[in-house]
Amino acid sequence: MHIKRLEIQGFKTFADRTELDLTSGITAVVGPNGSGKSNIADAIAWVLGEQNVRNLRGAKSQDVIFAGSDKRKPLGMAEVSLTIDNTCGTLPLDYSEITVTRRIYRSGDSEYLINKTQCRLKDIYELLLDTGMGRDAYSMVSQGEIDAILSVKSEDRRTLIEEAA
Amino acid sequence: MHIKRLEIQGFKTFADRTELDLTSGITAVVGPNGSGKSNIADAIAWVLGEQNVRNLRGAKSQDVIFAGSDKRKPLGMAEVSLTIDNTCGTLPLDYSEITVTRRIYRSGDSEYLINKTQCRLKDIYELLLDTGMGRDAYSMVSQGEIDAILSVKSEDRRTLIEEAA
Amino acid sequence: TRELFMDTFNNVAEHFDYMFKRLFGGGRTELVLTDPSNLLETGVEVIVQPPGKKLQNLLLLSGGERALTASALLFSLLMVRPSPFVMFDEVDAPLDDSNVERFAEVLREFSKDSQFIVVTHNRATMEAADTLYGVTMQEPGVSKLISVRLTDEAERKKTG
């Protein structure tokens, strides 16, 4: 099971629709400071269901919508879609390809979709639950977080072990 | 006024007596991970009077004494000397060269010297007071601390401004 | 359950020691339960000794040594309970050239069973990658993706 494609539109600095085709193995994302690399990481965490806006470096949930630039107006919506290759049948749905989509509007309203059908955030969590995808702290490490792994309270480290059980 | 020389012996990984001759301008310290670069930075902060052992990455004050290695026994004392060029007369002592020395023993006993004469830590602070040397948070930035400058509580930022007054 | 936690704990400790030795080229480690009688609330202490050095408090380690130790812990958790997808954002940033080479080698190995997305500024890590995406900001404030390099191996993986 692996991610085939990531589509980002209106999310943070991705004002224009952007598509990443991913292979299994290693994909490296490179570029200058402030170009949008960590924003891609945020997009993945977000579409997988990240609810704590502080983990996305924001203050409120609409902070992920493109806020405009010198030359462009702010947008009204952010949308990210993640397409997973499920030919191995790991996910409990009878499709060889599963697309998870998340949208948020300026009003704060959110939409969630699985294969273009509206659903609840809860359905996305349940879909991915047994795979640990995006949920285990040790599989998604944000910028600057690596040092915290050793600095956390020793009880938080127990939690890491519990997640691996 | 500038630092002419730094002598380190028995301090952290500097088991053997080490001398750095410094010029005015920029001195860059380079080398592999764990080789001792930040330990040099710690030695400078320590000889200038750093009392908070957490700022030196230690848990108790004797943690700065060379603790031994696979092949070497621990040492009984750490000593750092800093020699300042005072031909400009900035420091309130009638010498063109002033050497500040700090020692600590396994017992926890400490010694402080100015130009080889025993003194108190307080005397070293007073000597350097008006120069701001080593005392202003913005003139000695430890590894990993740069991000904290923006993350600190907004009241702590006021303190930075107060220091610059 | 107590047994499940202890099995996982011992498993992680063993793999952590293995990963640490691979990344540091030696040394030793211990994971210690602060309160073995109370597994619901116990803490976990991490004690490490880089090769040739003394066993010391984690606090005294250098920036690069901490990053390498933390990645050893991450990789050991991934060995115990693999994740199909892993994302690392600048985890290799404090590593010097020889440490990042070993890190990249471990990454390549793990990528046989898991998909990785890594954000990096580091050449050795870039060279370990199958696919490379460059993010640019030619128009200020707006990200644009460019220069995708797919190795032949990645082309093959993509078409299945």
Add this chain to the structure above:
Amino acid sequence: TRELFMDTFNNVAEHFDYMFKRLFGGGRTELVLTDPSNLLETGVEVIVQPPGKKLQNLLLLSGGERALTASALLFSLLMVRPSPFVMFDEVDAPLDDSNVERFAEVLREFSKDSQFIVVTHNRATMEAADTLYGVTMQEPGVSKLISVRLTDEAERKKTG
């Protein structure tokens, strides 16, 4: 006194804006007192806009943008109240090639009036230095200083 604090505050704000523009090649900044009526307890908010981008919360800035903004603040404090000696340990670590070039240029300029010791892994910063000390650990656990390179200029500075 109120007057001294306000003078310093305005001075720092002005120099911070100048340094930010130099390091970012543009953009704008503001320092804002959260409670101007109570200068003993007020906070200081930092608001920045990198060139071409929108004015946003500092939180949303990238790792490199934060490091560059923080160094702009450091340099502005040094302009307002110079220190004879400054020590930076890996302050340039998150900066990309073009940002670290500008950082090194600013460092060179400030080093005319202050003495700097910088720990760095970065080539551009090393090239800005007058003296280079290499720290090695050929014997595990024991630091050894090697390969000092003094430029002619540094030789001249040393002998006064």
